[in-house]
Amino acid sequence: MTDVRLKSYEFRREREASWRELEDLLARAESGGIQSLTPRELFQLPNLYRATVSSLSVARSITLDRNVLLYLEGLAARAYFFVYGARGSLLVGIRRFFGRQFPQAVREARYHILAATFVLFAGIAVGCLLTLSNADWFYTFVGTGLAGGRTPTSTTESLRDVLYDDGGGLLESLYLFATFLFTHNAQIGMLAFALGFALGVPVVLLIFYNGLGIGAFVALYSSRGLTVEFVAWLSIHGTTELLAVLLCGGAGLWLGSAFAFPGRYSRIDNLARQGRKAGVIAIGAVVMLFLAGLLEGFGRQLIHDASLRYLIGSVALAFWLAYFTLSGRESGRGRGE
Amino acid sequence: MAAANEARDPAKAPRQGLARDVITPEGVPLRFELASRSERATALIIDLMILFAAIIVLVLLAALGVGFGGASGWGVAFALLAFFALRNFYFTFFELRWHGMTPGKRLLQMRVIDRYGGRLRPESVFARNLMREVELFLPLSLVASAGSIGTGNWSILFALVWASLFTLMPLFNKDIMRAGDIVGGTWVIKAPRSRLLPDMVQAAVAGSEAADPEAPGYAFTREQLEIYGIYELQTLETVLRQEGPTAHETQVEVCERIRRKIGWQGEEELQPRRFLEAFYAALRAHLENRMLFGERRESKHDRKK
Numbered sequence: 001m002t003d004v005r006l007k008s009y010e011f012r013r014e015r016e017a018s019w020r021e022l023e024d025l026l027a028r029a030e031s032g033g034i035q036s037l038t039p040r041e042l043f044q045l046p047n048l049y050r051a052t053v054s055s056l057s058v059a060r061s062i063t064l065d066r067n068v069l070l071y072l073e074g075l076a077a078r079a080y081f082f083v084y085g086a087r088g089s090l091l092v093g094i095r096r097f098f099g100r101q102f103p104q105a106v107r108e109a110r111y112h113i114l115a116a117t118f119v120l121f122a123g124i125a126v127g128c129l130l131t132l133s134n135a136d137w138f139y140t141f142v143g144t145g146l147a148g149g150r151t152p153t154s155t156t157e158s159l160r161d162v163l164y165d166d167g168g169g170l171l172e173s174l175y176l177f178a179t180f181l182f183t184h185n186a187q188i189g190m191l192a193f194a195l196g197f198a199l200g201v202p203v204v205l206l207i208f209y210n211g212l213g214i215g216a217f218v219a220l221y222s223s224r225g226l227t228v229e230f231v232a233w234l235s236i237h238g239t240t241e242l243l244a245v246l247l248c249g250g251a252g253l254w255l256g257s258a259f260a261f262p263g264r265y266s267r268i269d270n271l272a273r274q275g276r277k278a279g280v281i282a283i284g285a286v287v288m289l290f291l292a293g294l295l296e297g298f299g300r301q302l303i304h305d306a307s308l309r310y311l312i313g314s315v316a317l318a319f320w321l322a323y324f325t326l327s328g329r330e331s332g333r334g335r336g337e
Numbered sequence: 338m339a340a341a342n343e344a345r346d347p348a349k350a351p352r353q354g355l356a357r358d359v360i361t362p363e364g365v366p367l368r369f370e371l372a373s374r375s376e377r378a379t380a381l382i383i384d385l386m387i388l389f390a391a392i393i394v395l396v397l398l399a400a401l402g403v404g405f406g407g408a409s410g411w412g413v414a415f416a417l418l419a420f421f422a423l424r425n426f427y428f429t430f431f432e433l434r435w436h437g438m439t440p441g442k443r444l445l446q447m448r449v450i451d452r453y454g455g456r457l458r459p460e461s462v463f464a465r466n467l468m469r470e471v472e473l474f475l476p477l478s479l480v481a482s483a484g485s486i487g488t489g490n491w492s493i494l495f496a497l498v499w500a501s502l503f504t505l506m507p508l509f510n511k512d513i514m515r516a517g518d519i520v521g522g523t524w525v526i527k528a529p530r531s532r533l534l535p536d537m538v539q540a541a542v543a544g545s546e547a548a549d550p551e552a553p554g555y556a557f558t559r560e561q562l563e564i565y566g567i568y569e570l571q572t573l574e575t576v577l578r579q580e581g582p583t584a585h586e587t588q589v590e591v592c593e594r595i596r597r598k599i600g601w602q603g604e605e606e607l608q609p610r611r612f613l614e615a616f617y618a619a620l621r622a623h624l625e626n627r628m629l630f631g632e633r634r635e636s637k638h639d640r641k642k
Contacts, residue, residue, distance in 0.1 A: 006538060009538060057365045066574050067533070068536075073368055077528060081448070082436075097459070183421040191475070194469075194471040197516050271519050273522070275522070276461050279461075279464025282467055283467070
């Protein structure tokens with residue numbers, strides 16, 4: 001019996017030390033973070049990983065020891081997660097996101113975003129025309145909560161006051177207002193993206209409905225000769241906010257069309273390919289909505305001059321358009337991301 | 338080997354239909370086992386409990402802030418923002434920081450991986466967690482609103498059925514993907530840690546020599562070794578590695594079955610453990626040898642070519 005020397009055991013005996021070493025490094029790196037490894041060990045890790053992966057493929061063809069096979073599978077998988085895991089500092093990730101991924105994804109989804117824009121403006125036009133022809137439509141398009149006391153029965157004076165309201169004179173509550181606006185809008189934006197999964201139909205409805213509301217307000221204010229002031233009130237934050245909403249809607253439509261028209265990929269693969277990029281747009285739009293919330297909460301309440309409001313709104317719009325068309329070009333297409 | 342079959346540790350062997358291969362950049366396929374639906378649900382419930390606990394703490398803190406007067410506006414604004422961040426980015430945060438694990442997944446030894454074998458990219462994590470909005474929070478809010486609004490219950494019911502189509506998606510595909518996994522291109526797998534145990538054959542040799550150097554070895558003929566295949570060998574390994582009160586009983590029974598199956602002619606008074614170890618060593622040597630010649634016999638039902 002003593003001379004039982006299996007080839008598979010010899011194999012194991014020769015390599016076991018390096019497996020153990022890798023296991024030890026991984027255990028330390030997983031519990032204490034990558035900082036707990038010395039530079040030498042860090043350098044060693046990918047080599048040990050490759051050695052283990054090659055051990056695994058050899059082991060599969062020569063050993064029948066199930067414990068060794070399972071151990072190697074598990075060890076190789078753990079090392080694989082570590083070696084190919086997402087790393088790098090948060091800062092680098094954020095720079096990559098806003099420097100390349102976000103604008104690139106937006107450019108790639110430009111037709112969907114244009115479609116969403118078209119739907120929004122169609123909604124605004126329909127809402128505006130219907131409300132002009134019959135003021136009762138206003139109540140259908142605008143929920144009572146959203147109207148905030150602004151209805152066709154309000155006096156022109158009170159309607160004007162709302163445009164220059166500074167939050168009831170309480171400067172203190174502005175950040176609360178801004179926070180509320182941001183969380184509310186961002187939630188809707190993310191919902192618009194996620195609804196794209198249902199072939200994009202609910203996204204179109206959501207955007208169109210929002211457009212109806214805006215159109216109804218435009219009609220209400222223009223019937224009192226306040227169009228210029230109202231658009232100024234809307235544009236200071238609206239250029240950023242509506243653009244972000246359109247990005248979310250466009251991302252949702254992209255998701256829906258990826259599902260409906262998979263092209264030469266399978267539906268599942270195509271959803272995964274484009275879904276990730278659409279997700280990038282939605283996350284970027286949430287950041288835009290945060291900025292819009294600040295503009296709306298502070299800027300709109302503190303700045304009462306119509307032309308200044310226009311200026312800020314158009315500067316913001318110009319900035320976003322420049323950002324989306326110019327940014328992240330240099331290392332663009334070739335990356336295959 | 339029915340008894341031995343029961344002794345198989347289900348947590349260690351990939352369950353039927355749940356094994357998936359991912360090709361590493363080195364070209365070696367790594368085999369993963371998908372997390373089952375119940376494990377996914379359990380992890381989600383744990384995460385939601387943590388999430389709700391955090392939100393409750395937050396609300397209490399905000400209430401405390403309001404109670405003390407002071408910076409009440411700031412307190413509410415902070416609570417609003419924190420609630421938003423928790424609700425939307427709890428999963429994203431942990432999956433980014435912990436390489437595809439959330440606290441719930443970590444407890445159950447599960448993790449998110451890229452379905453195509455690459456590294457798990459942040460955009461996958463974003464996309465898969467944004468979808469929770471329709472999968473989880475939309476139905477939840479519909480349920481909540483069904484309780485509070487008297488009229489329009491039918492439309493809410495309709496919306497609920499529609500929304501649960503997304504929620505129940507993992508039940509209807511073999512990869513157990515929820516909508517977020519499909520969009521993010523991810524799988525959720527089990528990633529248990531396995532220990533490297535001593536080699537069975539060497540341990541047996543060392544053990545028996547220490548106990549009784551004079552004990553005779555068992556010898557098997559080629560015909561006897563050709564009855565079983567790899568599946569039976571590895572089941573036997575599991576039986577031999579088993580510990581606990583029923584281990585000895587199982588081994589006696591397995592020993593008896595093997596003896597009958599191979600028509601053991603040698604001595605009648607066997608030590609079951611030693612017999613099984615010897616048989617394991619001989620069988621493994623035989624099968625590994627055959628494998629080197631390119632002949633893999635998967636189980637006893639595998640016909641000899």
